[in-house]
């Protein structure tokens with residue numbers, strides 16, 4: 001096919017992701033699509049994939065994406081006439097120790113929460129299903145009957161044919177060599193065969209996606225890693241419909257293929273693929289190519305596999321596949337519109353589950369490309385979860401290898417990555433370390449999670465039950481409730497919005513009323529066109545034409561991009577990221593005022609400095625932006641301090657608060673405090689899938705002001721009707737129950753939702769969870785309160801009490817249900 005000189009959308013890359021995206025663009029949106037592939041279709045990573053298709057992930061949305069893939073692979077051949085090789089064999093995951101078994105019990109609960117049936121089997125049942133397996137060391141296995149396997153090349157060819165049938169043009173043998181830019185937009189795609197003018201570009205270039213992105217100034221933080229598997233000769237007695245196996249304690253996986261076994265694994269010492277080309281680039285000419293077999297490296301998997309399936313030793317190895325695949329620093333793939341460019345969308349970095357994801361990823365990416373908005377909560381894979389830090393190739397490589405190495409390790413709750421740390425530190429880092437802070441990391445920032453008292457090793461010791469920090473964090477929690485604590489929250493993302501049109505622009509973007517006079521602070525959500533919550537932040541008005549916005553550390557790139565993308569064209573607004581200019585100290589607790597008054601001559605009485613106000617006050621000679629607000633349910637201020645002076649201000653507060661008993665506290669206490677108070681966390685409790693009405697945040701929406709704002713129409717359509725789901729809290733009386741999130745909510749014995757957050761409240765001395773209760777006929781207060789509730793926690797049913805108000809009530813008896 002000749003290269004057209006114009007297309008509405010150009011998709012780069014003819015692997016499974018590009019073909020699926022082109023298929024969905026053409027089928028669902030009738031878009032004018034051209035797909036460009038430098039070699040032949042499938043010639044990148046797709047052709048050599050093993051073809052295992054699993055569906056369950058820890059995110060409900062990503063599980064939905066993977067379920068969509070399976071559904072598509074099952075029926076695609078009916079549409080296109082090309083089979084996908086889909087076989088619903090089911091998948092067995094093997095557990096050989098108690099922690100793994102607990103992990104599986106939680107997984108089975110997650111599966112139930114997400115509408116899937118995962119069963120837990122005894123070793124005898126496993127043996128009956130897979131007689132060639134050695135089961136002597138098993139505690140048991142999980143069994144997901146709807147998982148399976150497919151042929152990666154066949155799926156891709158079938159998708160390509162489907163795309164063509166719906167009008168997409170697919171051109172092989174054309175290499176994209178650059179982009180003609182106009183400001184932040186791509187005007188045309190340059191290729192070795194000529195230019196194509198276009199409105200939008202979708203970068204599905206697999207392990208080349210980083211290089212393709214860089215041509216438009218975009219960072220796609222992925223790292224190619226060598227991944228190997230073998231295909232054995234036929235094994236007598238192996239059923240052709242044998243379930244796929246994941247044996248994480250032995251770091252290996254298996255799949256039946258023409259009577260033999262495919263077997264591969266995830267080693268703790270992975271081998272990155274960086275070349276001698278500039279920037280370690282992947283070479284252009286890597287069509288249908290593999291690396292040399294590396295049996296020395298593979299030996300670690302071979303010995304484990306032989307112990308599990310001894311029959312493997314009796315047959316030869318037909319072929320070894322050693323191919324590159326793109327992995328990412330957090331093990332999740334990369335989707336969405338690039339924050340650096342207005343019309344490049346990305347679908348890359350599939351961490352060896354691109355075949356499983358392909359169908360669904362193409363579906364959501366096509367929707368995103370056409371509408372400009374993610375069709376569901378895709379935050380965990382959103383390209384805007386990264387930051388400037390992810391332009392550092394070495395850091396990305398180190399963190400990616402750590403994530404690869406952890407692919408099959410037991411996922412303990414609260415586990416932190418260790419590589420590439422410390423990377424970004426607050427000026428208080430050494431001071432806090434000297435006070436025995438144990439740090440976690442968020443978007444590269446070191447943040448104190450907790451402080452180890454003398455006698456307790458200052459490091460996390462992970463386990464499936466209560467971990468070693470449980471007691472100390474309780475002390476920190478109580479200290480904030482009863483006395484006063486200081487949190488170093490310098491990593492908060494901070495922006496300034498200035499200019500003649502600043503008020504008008506923010507009034508459109510924010511659901512709450514931010515037009516209040518200077519000195520006022522507004523808690524608000526930013527909504528998408530469905531009324532879903534895209535961001536949750538505070539907006540402080542500094543002057544008529546100047547606003548200061550504070551949001552969570554991890555949301556820095558995302559929220560900034562959302563605000564920028566929704567400023568109207570030509571508006572006189574200047575948006576600046578000032579994160580590194582201010583450090584943040586949150587002084588919180590019943591004695592916070594006493595401590596603050598000791599270090600400033602400003603009047604910080606309630607009358608002079610009420611809640612939800614910002615004042616510039618002086619502490620230790622420094623001009624500090626003090627914001628009276630709380631995320632812990634106690635009196636408190638966020639003190640935004642010029643970053644260079646934060647050490648002096650911290651010292652002054654610690655000295656002035658000595659009498660009151662001030663002490664530094666960490667993020668884990670913050671989490672417990674906010675759970676008691678019912679403050680929602682964006683990304684879990686409130687997401688683009690949830691509206692403020694469903695989330696119980698309608699009070700923070702300016703419906704009564706007759707002004708348009710993003711999402712208003714959707715909320716108006718919802719107002720007056722009973723929502724189909726509503727956010728509620730759950731309290732567990734059994735002190736031993738550990739909640740980690742995703743536990744199933746049962747109402748009168750029926751599954752009606754799952755926990756979006758779970759943890760422990762030390763004042764209440766109870767486990768606390770939050771989640772949405774769903775009901776087809778709508779959810780009223782009466783519906784919520786008339787049910788009897790239980791939670792499924794690690795496959796056990798535990799009684800729970802529902803609460804519609806914050807459980808912690810400082811004025812009352814402190815427990816409210």
Ligand SMILES: Cc1cc2nc3c(=O)[nH]c(=O)nc-3n(C[C@H](O)[C@H](O)[C@H](O)COP(=O)(O)OP(=O)(O)OC[C@H]3O[C@@H](n4cnc5c(N)ncnc54)[C@H](O)[C@@H]3O)c2cc1C
Nearest residue numbers: 013015017038044045046049050051052176206354355356
């Ligand atoms: C050994 C191995 C086993 C695997 N097993 C599984 C498995 O069992 N299950 C599973 O789900 N996943 C598995 N995977 C992962 C899976 O193969 C990938 O996630 C998936 O193929 C990625 O698809 P893609 O479309 O993103 O990339 P690719 O298939 O690499 O496609 C990208 C395409 O872009 C083209 N391209 C790049 N640059 C340009 C340019 N400048 N101009 C034009 N075209 C360009 C390339 O030629 C390439 O064809 C495995 C991977 C490996 C390596």
